[in-house]
Amino acid sequence: MHKMTRNLSLATLLLSSTIFTACSAQDPTTTPNNAVSQPTTKVSAKGPQDSKEIEAFIDPVFAEKMKKYNVNGSNFVVVKDGKVLVNKGYGYADKEKKTLVDKDTVFQIASVSKTFTALAALQLAEKGKIDLKHDITEYLGGMKVPNKTNKPLTMYDMLTYTAGFDYPDKSLITGPEYVNQVIPMKEFMTEHMPTVVRTPGEAYTYDNFAFLLAGYAVETVSGIPFPQYMEKNVFKPLGMNSTNSRFTPELLARMATHYGADGAPHPAIGVAPTDGPQGSILSTGEDMAKYLIMFQQQGTFDGKEIVSKKTIEQMQTYSVFADKSIPMTTVGGFEGYRNDLMNGHHVVLKGGNMPGHQSLVVLLPEKNTAFYMSYNNDTMMSLEVLEAFMNHYFPDERTSKKSTYIPLSASDATKYVGSYQNTRFYALKSNFTYADGNLLMETGTSGKHTLKMVNSLLFEDESGNKLAFKKDHKDQIEYFYYTNPNSLDFGSDSRKVHAKPAFADVPNDSIYKTYIDNLHSFDVISAKSGNLFEPRGTMTQGEFMDVALLANGWHIFNDTLADNKAMIESGVPGFDRNAPITRQIAAVMIQILKQAKPATDIKLTGDTDSWAVDAITALVSQGIIDPDTKVKADGSVDFRSKQPLLRQEASALLDLAFGYYALPIKNK
Template identity: 65%
Template sequence: MSKMKPKLNMAALFLCATLMTACTPSDGKPESAQAVEKTNLNGPQDAKEIEAFADPLFAEVMKKHNVNGSNFVVVKDGKVLVNKGYGYADKEKKTPVDKNTVFQIGSVTKTFTGLAANQLADQGKIDLHEDIQTYLGGMKIPNKTEKKLTMFDLLTYTPGFDFPDIASYYSPEFANKDMPMKQFILDHMPTVVRPPGEAYTYDNFGFLLAGYAIENVSGMPFHQYMDKNVFKPLGMNSTSVRLTPELNNRMAAHYGLAGELVPMDWNAPTDGPQGSIISTGDDMAKYLTMLLQKGKYGDQQLVSEKTAEQMLTYQVVADKSIPQTTVGGFEGYRNELANGQRVVIKGGNVTGHQSLIVVIPEKNTAFSMSYNNETVMMSMDVYEAFMDHYFPETKTLEKPVYVHLDEKDAEKYVGLYQNTRFFFLKSKFSYADGKLLMETGTGKHTFKMITPLLFEDESGNKLAFKKDHRGSIEYFYYNSMEGNHFVSDSQKIHGKQPFSDVAEGSKYKSFIDVLHALDIMGAKSGTRFEPQASMTQSEFADALLRAHGWYGVPWTIDSTKRQMLTGLPSFDPNAIITRQTAAVMIQNLKELKPASKVQLSGQTDASAVEAVTALVSQGVIDPDTTVKADGSVDFRSNQPLLRQEAAALLDKAFGHYALPLPIK
């Protein structure tokens, strides 16, 4: 998902928008504002009041985020209070969005897959806690742990796969192909490397595998199972796992972040339990109604009441105050916007479309929205405004009481961690003056301890450490929106056997050891790192892509490689790479800009001056690059890049460091 903004007070903004269009009665307040004050403490009750709230809200946020069209559905107490469209499904053709406009709902699909799996569990055909291989028709899952992988783990985003996005492929060409799940899964199989159930990682492959289990157990293709057992019982006649001609004709056009028209992507395989469902506002209203009515819609009971409740109850938490996932694909991010309510949410993002569903079980209220832009920011604005308007915080939040952390107790927390989904996101913890200090690629933070395992930063964001099966601190979850920390737990990085040819006192040793632990650069031969050896352009490119951290996400690989090579006069995989060529490739991926004026000495090719200047000014230099007496810096641009130097540059550019770093 995209980065999200800090919480804003949107309620005042939308009240102002109402004031501009409403008549003003004798007491000085507009009629719509009076309606807001009268009903907002009881939740949504009346369609006219909801529209008075939503109309200016959508006008403002759609303009703000370059969104051309959106639907909006509100359901309460078994009734659909609002089901309408805003703006254009196709701005070029001036086609308005209405309740029958089709959108790709992306990862909201996961909640439907969760429903289907729980449905089969209700029928005794799947045991959520049995080895998932039991339901895969002989397919084997590589597993380096001693714990079995279950359907429960898949549905709670805790399977422990090394590459959770390894099977995530998207392209316009896939919309016209029929690619079965089985062979695709076999060709893109990850490995279980963490004990299932131990760590939360947003996982696309887990839901793809869950969908295949549904297909195998039911004896029918996934899309047929969903049509027969989910969509038809709910009367969702405009919802499908696959793209049909009729639904494609009603599909909203797809637009990029700036509002530009973009082609529609489809995923591989063709049936995508992790994200391929398309639907309408009218159909999503039926789905929300079923969820709120404990699995029942009309005379159809899709899942038992107990199972329906379980689907909307958090099963995985970082701390009791930090919910993470249910056993139905729902999540708990942005819990600070819930205003003390139990809220489960699920967002979905595909190229040019974005969706969100929000369910508030105790208030028997839910809403959904889909729009033709991929920014997640608009949906979060609407979520915040909806909760502040209808379910405002009624309790004064108590300020936490902090506990002093002594240095010895801090030892179990300190160290380097890496996000279990987004490998580019690394964080290092150290100790100072009774607090934990965190340095990550997006900045530095100070944490005070509330209780053992639970900390709070200077902005009030919570961070919870988690223990592994041995009782050791192994993970943390940070609910800050900064840097995508909220998408997954981060795992502690443990050192590996040191190289035999890297001296203990080497000024490059720390960089080499970190890249070794992160599997970015390993031995060149046997147990030898060969720090003084040169590298080919291909060898450096491979290490750079791993350091960059997006190598486990297939849909980014080709574009990342193109970006890496931008501006190079040539790329010869077998040629020895120079320091300036490496600098250009690093700058391309890191997108560094000069942080200060730097005077370069020595010779640097004109095509590399900007890159070298950017790296030097940001402190991305090796220990042998120093400031001369006259203030100039010689990057040794045309010299071959040595392996130890590559380790230093890659660690500083893509490690946990907040740039710029001091230049010595």
């Protein structure tokens, strides 16, 4: 479960590398609680075997990573061959009260909850109550799911992140106010129902709503509320007595304090709906160890069968691939992102993020090894722990192979070139062009890349990162998946953006046509009436704010949309939705969302209010400027700040600010 925070991009949230150094050697934050490290022993070729050796290896890892990421407290569990080798805490559950993390400290495991929801759905499938390949509406008690495709949505699609919803994060609503509220699933979903717009099974999109809907199907088919089903059929049989899908007074009393990346504490975060199959479960190291044991014992625990061996295999076996070399998801909520950290081994993992809490489960089925960790901030420390663990116990033993490439002709390149938009992160756009036998790619968080063709659907960039194109049900190139760890593209597939019919009143030779057409194709701005765009028409402040939020792309997250609206309304002096918008107000709105950094010295001439100067100069210096506004050789420019903003000018500014991929943009 991922939540955006104000003024923090998702790139920063997922790829943060904050450095923290203010800890002494005796601080529990840097040493294990109630444990002393032992000298390192020889590592077995079979992976972790000895508790003391594991601790001697992992203690310094946590010391380093917790300092680096400013983490106050974490737990860590290692299970091998059905036995717990390590279950310990590091640092503080509550730094202010000096409460240490231990095996009974409660954390919100967030999206790790999805694997439990999948387990419940697969239990019902074993009993013949759910057919994974049948229309999901059969199991929803009359609830309808809007579907614009010709293929029914199934439980299988939802459990493999291939449901095809347009807004997969509509169920992503979190906040302190939800800790003590009870919001039923049916009521919530009826109000926040997205639409299936991609053929189910066709594209991978990380999907919170799909797992919420899967949990509702569990509730409907079983005839008992979701939390009661989980308690009766999953938690209690596993002896997970400190695990629940909702807050209880007892669990709240033992829950680790939530901290931001800056180390400041903040209130516990609740979810809506209250019982969130997509991410509301709370648990402990002690309980999660039992969950891992069940996987290693082929679905049984303490002599009881929780699910069959076949189901356990299904949950740990990849069924969706971007390419045969790029595993994506299992039928069970587990994923294969950051395949570069797996060293060629069969690994399935599931991470979870809640503001102030982060979790990770890692399973190596063929090695009968697993680990779990949670900690009390929402940085990505867990991936560096995973990397250290894999390099230590399961290094890459593959023989390095040099890729061979096939020249790409200009005619063949036409099926790949064009613009694409990420199917989850609408703010992430990519563009492909052709030159000299290769594809050239520009993408939002990692810039420009040269892609060489390995085969007709697989390419590699200059660093060896793989990019796989995918075909749709019409056998046309429609999607791509990119493994670059420095990009956000690995979060979901991206889909090709197709041009829409041109507006009748925008001439082909208009210097604004490309910008207008681009925004139209991304569904950001549409006709004013009929097929007329009215390029020289004006806009109100409210109209421009609405299209700016769409162009920005983070409107897909409810919390972020509310935050961005509030920032715009408070950042524009005298904001009035119905008042005409001027060019300087538009610049301020864009800069609030873009946060562009000044790149060159700009000297504003003409009349500009003082509150707009910084925004305008920052945008102009980065090349975010309409084509009728010229920057002179000495860096001076008249932005015509107090003139009304025309619709064609709005299109240029928004397309340059949010549709392009690398700044600064060179002015032609």
